[in-house]
Amino acid sequence: MNDFTLGIGDKNLSSWSLRPWFLMTQAGIPFTEENIRLDRPETRGILKEKSPSGLVPYLIHGDVKIWDSLAIMEYLNELFPEKQLWPEDRQARALARSVAAEMHSGFSALRAVWPMMVTRKDMRHTTQSGVARDIERVDHLWSLCRKTYGAGGDFLFGRFSIADAIYAPVASRFTTYGPVELSPEAASYRDMMMALPAMQKWIEGAKAELAAG
Known part of the structure; x- marks a missing residue:
């Protein structure tokens, strides 16, 4: 269940990558980080293969691929209800x-x-x-x-x-x-x-x- 791969871009610049990375790190959800350096000759080809949208971030969980920050976080909320990633009230x-x-x-x-x-x-x-x-x-x-x-x-x-x-x-x-x-x-x-x-x-x-x- 916990075999997650999170694809992210450059940490200095990729604000959308920071969001799910920060959530998983802060919440204690283990994952493998896959760092894709952006704006390089090979970037587009790598992302085309890895991410359905051709963008970062993306989350791979078995056969499931998710490619939007908020969608990734909602998915994790469903998988880990005990972590209460949204307020209970x-x-x-x-x-x-x-x-x-x-x-x-x-x-x-x-x-x-x-x-x-x-x-x-x-x-x-x-x-x-x-x-x-x-x-x-x-x-x-x-x-x-x-x-x-x-x-x-x-x-x-x-x-x-x-x-x-x-x-x-x-x-x-x-x-x-x-x-x-x-x-x-x-x-x-x-x-x-x-x-x-x-x-x-x-x-x-x-x-x-x-x-x-």
Whole structure:
């Protein structure tokens, strides 16, 4: 049951790869990591063979292949109900799914103007109006989740969930392009996420990849 292979892209850049990797690492779900270096002559051929979409990430589990970050995480939630990867409370779960879906489909300015670069910190960068709106919206969502359902722990809904994994690359962006002005609640959450062993492991992996060339 637990024979998983997770295909990911460059750790410094691939925000979509970070999400399921972070979820599986933080939740303690064992997997084999298959790292596909992006934007190289051989990349397209490798991904065409490995991934139904030709993109990363992808999860291989026996005969099952899944090629979307949120779909991968939903699949794992079904396989590991004991890990409660969504909040147990129905209303909290509805909010968690809403904020995760909003991140999955939105925040286009933040994605385009502030690409993920996890090995960099405190890069001064102009904040265009679209980016400023996205930052304000993320701050609102993080604060809403923490204040409403976060009393039981440090994560958005107290205990770790898929919603946290979805926003892991955003916490990274808010460090790379800092200092980003956030509310105390949101800033505390960002700092907690960046200090997690799973995130630090990903960053160290990114540094190693860059050093290897």
